[in-house]
Amino acid sequence: MSLSTSTSQTKNTVYIAIFAAMIAAMGLLPPITLGIIPVPITLQTLGVMLAGALLGPWRGAMASLVVVVLALAGLPLLAGGRGGLGVLLGPTGGYLVGWILGSFIIGALFKYWVLRVTGKTAQFLAGLASVTAGGIGGIYLCGVPWTAMVTGLDFGTSLLGSAAFLPGDLFKAVVTTLVALTVHRSYRGLMK
Amino acid sequence: MSAAHNASYLSRIKPGWKFGSLLVLSIGLYLISSWQVLLVAFILSVALLASARVDLKQLRAPLISIVIILGVVFILLGIQTNWLNAVSSVLRLLTMCLLAYSVSLSTRFSEMLELFQQVASPIRVVGGNPDQVALALSMTIRFIPELKKVYNEVREAQHARGLANNPLAVTVPLVIRSLKIADETAEALDARGFDSAPANH
Structure with a gap:
């Protein structure tokens, strides 16, 4: 086994761990409220979005998966100090699964599209579209049908329920895009 | 949530058995639609949780959050379909969550992690x-x-x-x-x- 393989493998693992820890740490921060929006915003999915946008599809998805596994195993890592198997079986379990898909989609779009776009405005728009597709589209895609299936509510009501979180999620998507593009500019080669 | 000092009979059962039973019971609960049967299941799950002598302090926060969500679900379902249906749905979800809490709170974090790693060990085959x-x-x-x-x-x-x-x-x-x-x-x-x-x- 050549040294370079094991070196990059170890580095990948450490990157996955640090972003998993970031997702977890952001769940411990108190939720913020933006003036007009009635629903408090938890910062946890900001970490999920950042993991994808900075680490790429596989490592980003792994970072989300690590948090989900640790939370299901019993650590109170989810926003509000939740954890344990009950979280997955409850009505909002799908959103948790959606994190993995969400960071994967964001990572793939960043790696193969956003980072190749030239022009600052065009790159920002491509980034925002990607984070929205994965961090909102991907997460809701798992969360909304899950809630509908588990509770017996119809699909529309379930979708309407998640709409309350949309303004906060859009805010996080903008922050993620700006942060990710800034960091990629100063920290090149994150997604080789 | 996990068990730090739980010494009940539940903590002595192998985590794999508890986890497997939880999966089977959860699927089973979806096959039941009668509210009377679900009520019995709910009472049994409360009894299970109580008999496991778990650390109830750990349950307060998750229970509050699940009760709020289920309250909303109950009202919406009741209006959209009928109230018996709403009762069944909420009883089923509460039962599943209580069963899951019983497993989580009677299993040490390290045991649970070990189980997950065993379940994930086939990734060796695909190069993991x-x-x-x-x-x-x-x-x-x-x-x-x-x-x-x-x-x-x-x-x-x-x-x-x-x-x-x-x-x-x-x-x-x-x-x-x-x-x-x-x-x-x-x-x-x-x-x-x-x-x-x-x-x-």
Whole structure:
């Protein structure tokens, strides 16, 4: 086994761990409220979005998966100090699964599209579209049908329920895009 | 949530059995639509949780959150379909959550993690490395307090500049410093000869 393989493998693992820890740490921060929006915003999915946008599809998805596994195993890592198997079986379990898909989609779009776009405005728009597709589209895609299936509510009501979180999620998507593009500019080669 | 000092009969059952039973029971609950049967199941799950002598303090926060969500679900379902249907749905979900809490609160975190790693061990076949998985999980736990410290430091520094509430001014340095910590840790692991590649000689 050549040294370079094991070196990059170890580095990948450490990157996955640090972003998993970031997702977890952001769940411990108190939720913020933006003036007009009635629903408090938890910062946890900001970490999920950042993991994808900075680490790429596989490592980003792994970072989300690590948090989900640790939370299901019993650590109170989810926003509000939740954890344990009950979280997955409850009505909002799908959103948790959606994190993995969400960071994967964001990572793939960043790696193969956003980072190749030239022009600052065009790159920002491509980034925002990607984070929205994965961090909102991907997460809701798992969360909304899950809630509908588990509770017996119809699909529309379930979708309407998640709409309350949309303004906060859009805010996080903008922050993620700006942060990710800034960091990629100063920290090149994150997604080789 | 997990068991720190649970010494009930439930904590002595193998985690794999508890986890498997939880899966089977959850699927079973979806096959039942009669509210009377679901009520009996709910009472049994309360009895199970009570008999496991779990640490009830850990249950308060998750129970409050689940009761709020289920309250909303109950009202919406009742209006949309009928109230008996709403009762069944809420009883089923509560029963599943109580069963899941019973498993979580009677199983030590390390046991649960070991079970997950056993379940994940077939990734070896597709080229995955279980040692790397174990490393990622344990390093994550170790990094969480460190990142909280970094967050507080960054926030304090930006507070001095009047930027403590600017999300970009806080998140960018937080991410950059996290990446530096990761680079240093990876270098240290390599310098100490942590060879995580599977042996192939």
